[in-house]
Amino acid sequence: MSLSDTATPLPRDRKAARDLLQKQAKSVLVHGVILFLVALMLLPLFYMLMMSFKTGTEIAQDPLGLPNSLYWGNYMNALASMGYVRSVANSLGITISVIIVVVLVGAMAAYPLARIPNRASRVIVMIMALGLATPNFVTITPIYVIFRDLGLLDSYLGIVLAFAALKLPLAVFFYTGFIAAIPMELEEAARLDNCTNWQVFWHVIRPMLAPVTATLSLFVMLMVWNDFTYPLLLLTDKDKFTVMIAVYRFVGATGIDPTMLFPAAVLGSLPLLILFAVFQRQIVSGATAGAVK
Amino acid sequence: MRSRKSLYLFTIPALLVIAVFFVYPIGLTLQMSFTNYSGIGVAETVGWKNYDRIFSRSRYLDEIKITLWFTVIVVTALTVTGLFFAAMLHRLPLIRNFARAALYTPAMMSFVVVGYIWQFIYSPLNGGLNVALRQIGLGALEQNWLGDPAIALYAVAATQIWMFSGFTCAIFLAGFAGIPEEINEAGRLEGASSWQRFRYLELPLLGPSFTVSIILTTIGTLKTFELPYILTKGGPDGATRTLSIEIIDNLFGQYKFGFASALSIIMLIVVLAVAFVQNKVLRDRENVT
Numbered sequence: 001m002s003l004s005d006t007a008t009p010l011p012r013d014r015k016a017a018r019d020l021l022q023k024q025a026k027s028v029l030v031h032g033v034i035l036f037l038v039a040l041m042l043l044p045l046f047y048m049l050m051m052s053f054k055t056g057t058e059i060a061q062d063p064l065g066l067p068n069s070l071y072w073g074n075y076m077n078a079l080a081s082m083g084y085v086r087s088v089a090n091s092l093g094i095t096i097s098v099i100i101v102v103v104l105v106g107a108m109a110a111y112p113l114a115r116i117p118n119r120a121s122r123v124i125v126m127i128m129a130l131g132l133a134t135p136n137f138v139t140i141t142p143i144y145v146i147f148r149d150l151g152l153l154d155s156y157l158g159i160v161l162a163f164a165a166l167k168l169p170l171a172v173f174f175y176t177g178f179i180a181a182i183p184m185e186l187e188e189a190a191r192l193d194n195c196t197n198w199q200v201f202w203h204v205i206r207p208m209l210a211p212v213t214a215t216l217s218l219f220v221m222l223m224v225w226n227d228f229t230y231p232l233l234l235l236t237d238k239d240k241f242t243v244m245i246a247v248y249r250f251v252g253a254t255g256i257d258p259t260m261l262f263p264a265a266v267l268g269s270l271p272l273l274i275l276f277a278v279f280q281r282q283i284v285s286g287a288t289a290g291a292v293k
Numbered sequence: 294m295r296s297r298k299s300l301y302l303f304t305i306p307a308l309l310v311i312a313v314f315f316v317y318p319i320g321l322t323l324q325m326s327f328t329n330y331s332g333i334g335v336a337e338t339v340g341w342k343n344y345d346r347i348f349s350r351s352r353y354l355d356e357i358k359i360t361l362w363f364t365v366i367v368v369t370a371l372t373v374t375g376l377f378f379a380a381m382l383h384r385l386p387l388i389r390n391f392a393r394a395a396l397y398t399p400a401m402m403s404f405v406v407v408g409y410i411w412q413f414i415y416s417p418l419n420g421g422l423n424v425a426l427r428q429i430g431l432g433a434l435e436q437n438w439l440g441d442p443a444i445a446l447y448a449v450a451a452t453q454i455w456m457f458s459g460f461t462c463a464i465f466l467a468g469f470a471g472i473p474e475e476i477n478e479a480g481r482l483e484g485a486s487s488w489q490r491f492r493y494l495e496l497p498l499l500g501p502s503f504t505v506s507i508i509l510t511t512i513g514t515l516k517t518f519e520l521p522y523i524l525t526k527g528g529p530d531g532a533t534r535t536l537s538i539e540i541i542d543n544l545f546g547q548y549k550f551g552f553a554s555a556l557s558i559i560m561l562i563v564v565l566a567v568a569f570v571q572n573k574v575l576r577d578r579e580n581v582t
Binding site for chain 2: 105146226281288
């Protein structure tokens with residue numbers, strides 16, 4: 001900090017005052033332009049919300065206008081016929097089951113991989129990377145055939161396993177990195193007390209994994225809530241639909257009727273958007289951390 | 294150290310899952326791709342017939358071209374928009390977090406919802422886009438966005454770009470955050486303009502962000518299925534028929550499991566080849582700059 005710093009609040013002469021003013025005007029302008037562009041990007045979401053409150057006549061007469069009043073009838077109709085509550089319950093149940101499987105199986109596998117840095121561990125990590133890199137369209141035909149032969153089509157167990165497999169490699173990577181950073185001393189103390197491997201894992205390692213588990217749970221929730229391909233192929237029973245497949249079938253059946261489409265779209269995205277509003281920092285940095293690794 | 298070796302028992306459930314859901318299916322796909330398996334009965338081995346068919350009909354070659362072209366458009370646009378927003382927001386700490394979250398919001402939504410919203414935005418009569426164009430006096434630009442084979446692919450691409458700009462922006466912002474403040478400070482003292490600092494100081498240091506952003510968006514876009522499936526069902530006239538749509542169609546429209554498997558193998562080869570080349574080129578570039 002020197003006296004000649006241009007950000008001095010009390011400029012000495014008129015030229016400096018003019019420069020400062022110019023600089024501030026430019027800054028306001030740049031902020032304005034960027035905020036305008038961001039608003040433009042959000043316009044389709046605003047459009048969705050606005051349309052969901054308009055009656056059919058309003059949409060036909062003034063397709064872009066604001067709704068005259070908040071008309072809840074569209075929501076009532078959509079709620080009555082899309083099986084929303086049931087599909088939310090399904091999505092939640094599937095999410096929780098997938099989290100349990102992914103967290104347990106992933107953390108267990110990561111423990112030896114983080115603690116024994118040898119060739120065998122590297123090979124296993126490579127196999128996991130293969131899972132991460134395989135596009136699911138390459139495995140979708142055989143998975144369908146396997147599920148059909150095992151009677152797993154249209155079952156909660158089947159969809160939970162399929163989803164869990166998709167996120168397992170990521171879980172192993174996350175946990176391996178995290179466990180490797182946990183000091184060995186804690187474990188050694190437990191081993192001196194004659195704890196078995198399992199006891200060490202369960203009582204010493206597992207309780208420390210909460211931060212990774214939280215990030216992972218958000219990812220699983222996002223996937224189960226939003227994924228379209230797996231439930232489309234693996235579920236045909238209306239009672240087992242996840243939210244998005246319920247939205248898809250419902251809107252498809254109404255022939256893209258806007259008074260059905262938009263409330264269904266809002267209902268379908270709302271829970272995750274609320275989640276995002278609360279955890280946006282964790283979700284964005286979690287996603288980019290996952291990407292950068 | 295017997296107990297140490299036995300620790301590997303802990304990896305068995307994970308290896309089992311990987312074996313059942315990745316290793317075995319890839320093998321099975323490869324094997325089925327040489328058969329005419331139709332989902333029931335016995336599969337007859339047909340040799341290279343499925344692959345012959347893919348490479349001798351313009352329909353399938355066109356689909357590969359469409360998939361690649363779509364990827365080029367989307368990845369290029371996502372890199373540019375993400376980098377632009379990140380470069381600006383990096384300089385605007387006041388609105389950085391808010392704007393980052395706002396831009397990221399569409400990526401939190403499902404393809405199903407995004408697909409349906411944009412289908413209505415693009416619809417020819419009362420759709421938001423055409424009405425908006427009319428109201429601002431640009432009625433001449435009205436299009437049948439999803440119904441015109443010359444435009445449909447770009448309309449679908451625009452939707453995908455809208456959805457994931459916030460994602461690439463977040464990746465680049467993380468890259469900017471990793472640039473030591475002293476470097477920019479030095480640039481400022483030398484009197485470098487904002488653009489000069491971006492072009493000569495920041496851009497060369499963002500190599501790893503480019504690599505991550507481009508590879509991830511490429512892999513994601515090469516298997517594009519949901520948006521064209523919902524927006525256009527691959528139409529009009531096959532203009533948005535990506536490889537993934539063809540796979541699903543063969544699988545569940547026509548029960549040609551053998552042929553769908555061959556298409557899947559082609560897709561795997563395309564994805565691996567592109568990822569390999571990109572990885573090599575981008576990493577080499579990182580090392581040079």
